[in-house]
Amino acid sequence: MKILLIEDEQRVAGLIQKGLEEQGFAVTLAYDGAFGKKLAFANTYDLIITDIILPKLSGIELCKEIKTEYPHLPIIMLTALGTTDDKVEGFDAGADDYMVKPFDLRELYVRIRALLKRNTLEIKPKETLIEYADLQLNNDTKTVFRSGVEINLTPKELKLLEYMIQNKERLLTRTEIAEKVWDTHFDTGTNFIDVYINYLRKKIDKDFASKLIHTKPGLGFIFKL
Template sequence: MQILVIEDEQRVAELIQKGLQELGFQVTLAYDGEMGKRLALGKVFDLILMDLILPKINGIDLCRQIRLTLPNIPIIMLTALGTTDDKVDGFDAGADDYLVKPFDFRELHVRIRALISRNRNLTNTFNQGFILRFANLEMNLETKLVKRNEEPIDLTPKEFRLLEYMMANPERVLSRTEIAEKVWDTFDSGTNFIDVYINYLRKKIDRNYPVKLIHTKPGMGFIFKEG
């Protein structure tokens, strides 16, 4: 597995490289956003780890720029900033996961494996041209187009992933813990970023329609159903 690590602190970058190599990964290092972008777009990687605060191109802008060309590559942000707003900004930029420094390499390994596995499964699904449908809502996993009653809906990458999981598990209560593990590939459900994204989806999916699809089960989680 080829991993690109974009980290401006050389000592930290080399420690991450050493730890990942011991886990069996091939690691390429970049020490600023411009170098990271050039490598990310010029070579095939299975996953990208990037710091949030980088010289030349910061992590948020870099993530957005990489996503324009590589919409499906797994991206994990590494940062010392761990507030809900920081996480939302990272996810909105297209990050798949968010790991706060310092972190345990065992946890990083679990998240890397989960993201790479999910990406392979999604690639197989894309190749089949798979479309999810529920009520008058349609999601094309290959073109990333979402429509309700034939009206297009613009979603961020993380909103898309959350809606995809809900549409794949309709009429079943989804706990915050399950959503954190399956959509964000994280075991951290202690912050309210899940509720933030549920509210984002409600505004885009339900606000203009009399029949609501996203419902809250107090004390339990959320359920995707007509009614």
């Protein structure tokens, strides 16, 4: 498995490279965002690991550009920026996972293998049009309409909404949402999940009489009329 590691702190990059190579991965290093982008577009990798604060091109912009061209290429962000807002920005840029420095290399291995395993599973064709009540989600055009009004969602908001519609009228815990929508078995923080639910609720419920997202205090959320 080939991994592209983009990290401007050479000591940290060296430690991660050594650890990953001991696990059997082939690791290519880039010390700035621009060179990382050049490598990503010129070669084939199974997974990319990138810092956010990078010289020449930020990890956020780099992630957006790579995901535009290679939407299924897994990207893990490693960064010292660990607030909820930072995580939201990273996931909205297209990151598949997000780890805050300092971190345990063993945890990084587990997350890498989880993402690689997910990518090798057979992908079932998605339904083109998913509907519930007066809401429609089109997977081909990535558009959402409610009562004929178009609603603009970020990629993660879209994925969260799709999962909630597919699991309508049943309780969804925060742990399940983290695992199924963010593809991680690690706690991204209760507040983090709630922030995304609130973002989605403001967009699809706020201006409409009937509400679709309901909170069950201490339990989770239900998508229903």
